[in-house]
Every structure is written in C-alpha cells, then in structure tokens.
Amino acid sequence: MIFTPDKVRPQFSALAQTINHQPVLFLDGPGGSQVPNSVLIAMTDYLGYSNANLGGHFFSSQKTNLVMDNARISCAALLNAPSSDNIVFGANMTSLTFQLSRAISRDWKKGDEIIVTALDHYSNVSSWKQAAEDKGVIVHQVRVNTDDCTLDMEHFYSLLSTKTKLVATTYASNTTGSLVDVQSIIRASHEIGAMVYVDAVHYAPHHLIDVQRLDCDFLVCSAYKFFGPHVGIAYISPKYLQSLSPYKVEPATNIGPGRFETGTQSFEGLAGVIAAIEYLAQWGAKEGSLRERLVSSFTQYQQHELALTHYFLNKIERRPWISLFGINEPNNCGNRTPTFAIRLQGHTPEEVAKELGRNNVCVWSGHFYALGLIRQLGLEEDGGVVRIGLMHYNTIDEIDYLFSLLDALA
Secondary structure (H helix, E strand, O other), X not given: OOOOHHHHHHHOHHHHOEEOOEEOEEOEHHHOOOOOHHHHHHHHHHHHHOOOOOOOOOHHHHHHHHHHHXXXXXXXXXXXXXXXXXXXXXXXXXXXHHHHHXXXXXXXXXXXXXXXXOOOOHHHOHHHHHHHHHHOOEEEEEOXXXXXXXXXXXXXXXXXXXXXXXXXXXXXXXXXXEEOOHHHHHHHHHHOOOEEEEEOOOOOOOOOOOHHHHOOOEEEEEHHHOXXXXXXXXXXXXXXXXXXXXXXXXXXXXXXXXXXXXOOOOHHHHHHHHHHHHHHOOOOOOOOOHHHHHHHHHHHHHHHHHHHHHHHHHHHHOOOOEEEEOOOOHXXXXXXXXXXXXXXXXXXXXXXXXXXXXXXXXXXXXXXXXXXXXXXXXXXXXXXXXXXXXXXXXXXHHHHHHHHHHHHOO
C-alpha cells in the first residue's frame, strides 16, 4: 500500500472534529500524538471483556497474559530487539528512567563520572544527576552548538574518560528536532567501558529504531508519542537483563523483564500499544513480518515528513521576523525531525501560542523540560520558544494556514 495523508487522516477521529465551527490543527505532536481509532477500540475491548490481572486460571487472565506477551513481541519488532524478553514496560519514560537509574547506579563509587547532555529532556538528565549525587559521582554536561542546536560532539569527546561509567543522550531533540549521532556516542563510550542510555522518545514517531545496529545498552521511548496510549517502554540489552539488581518487592519475579516492572501494568495500555504498532506497520506488504512491514511504512512516513520539513523551512526562510532555533537549511532536512522551535519578533512565545490556540491551532510554548538547551540559548527568563511539531498526519495545507496566522502577527 502507498501512504498518503488523505488515507491516514480518516483513521483519527480527532482530526475531523470542529471547535466553534472551525477545523482543528494538531501541530503539537512532540507533546503527544493523536490516537487512531484502532487503538481506541483495542483498549476499550480489553477493558470491556478481558479486564484481569496476570497468572489466573480463567479466561480473562489468560487473555491478559496474551496481551502482555504480544505487547513485548510487538515492541521487540518496533525496536528490533533480539528477544521480547528485552522489553520492559512502565508508567512512562520518566518513571522508567528514574527506576532504572537506581539499579544502574548501585555500583557507582565516589570519583566516578557520568555524562548527560544539554540537548535532552530533563527526564534523561535529572534522574542521572540525582543518582550521581547519591553516590558522590561527577556529572558532566555536553554543550549544544547554539547556531543550529545540534550536540557539540567535540565537547562530548573531550568529556569522555576511563572514569566515565554512563553516557545518557537523546536520539533527537524534543524541542528543535535536531538528530544526534548516537552511533558514534555508543561506539566511543563502549571503547572505554561506559554504558549508554538512549532517550528515543522524540525519535520513535519519525524514524524506525534498530537497537541491535546501535548496540546500545538501554533505550527508552513512550507509546503516546507514536500514536498510542501512555505507556513507557524500555529496551534492556541481554548483557544487563539479569545482571542488574532492580529495586522490587520480594515476591516479584527475579527472572526476565518482569523483575523491572513494579506493580500492576496498564494492560489496556498494552493492548493499545499493540494496535499502535500495527497502525504504524499498515503500509508494508501484508505477507511480510511485522518488522518488515514497519520498515516499509517508516520509509514512506519519512518521505512525507521530509517534504513537510522542506516546505516549512522554505516558509521560514522568507520571513526574517521569525527566528528559528535549529537546523534551518531546507536541503539539510535529513538531520532533523519536523519539529521547529521559533520566536516571533515583538511577541512572547506565550502570546503566539494563545493567538494560535484561539484559532484552533494546537502548539506549545515554553522550555519543554529541555532546560539545558533553553538556558544555553539564554531564553529561560524570556518565555522559551514556540514549538511546532508535525507528524505524518499533517499536511501542506495546514502549514499554509499556520503561516497565514503567523503573518497576521507580523
């Protein structure tokens, strides 16, 4: 099947609604995508007919076991994990990262070092800083190149040493859309024996992840960013699946991914995750494996998103009164996602977001928990930026309407 926005948009009830007799534009994808009807149905069906906990000798519990197993299998295909046992679920990426940071830091000693970045959402910074403080470990933070809001790789290499125990990095900025050369970070870190923890929350809706190719130790993402419900997903490499000692209740399993999963999981959420990944794979050949279908589908998503990005950047280029923070070259679209951080001359980001909101255009303003980036840009006390985030369900016409509203503010 061939992807086009007009084929995918009818699958989302949210995209067809009107508010005050006017259409709605969802340009807030980085804060959470809209959800296709197939995901809603899967979650409702689970809650309506199969709601139970794991491990029972009755039909609804057995169906719940199957949901859990299939959710791991689906996520393993999405991330290309070597086994479904490498997939761990939690309430969200932030909760999983705080939890895993405690298990990972158990053996840290005073004088050890870790590296975080100024490009990251602070769920992948504060968790590590606090774990380091508990252990007397030194924290280094990689700077951002302020001209294009990419990670300063030379600065990263200068911070890396034999004392480094862990590097925590984003795969893509949730604020500027900048992609990070995670492969090089992993390679260099492993050469000196450091673990690498990758935040792929913003990357996952736009590019297909391959943890085996990356050879990362840990990778986390959130289903609500890729058209699913609020479920956090962590990949733990085979090397650490059994060797780490998580904080857990005594009767809980000591085997496999369940040892990292505290409390009862959101089984309806896991049903939604399965449906979301099937939604993502729908443009692949039906006879192919789930992974093969995902590869084909994501290739088409990226082609459409590249076209959106190129069009958006050309629009920005002709408007000097709009400042863009990030890669701004239309011919360099491949190094960013279609997420744009902007400021308008003469208006605060909040003023712009409110005006767009009055016209049913959904965008966010502020720092988006990317404090290191916003501070380095000198914008923390000045309202941060307006963030416009496009997904594969967005269109050229929506970009045109957005800019007609921005032009009215000039």
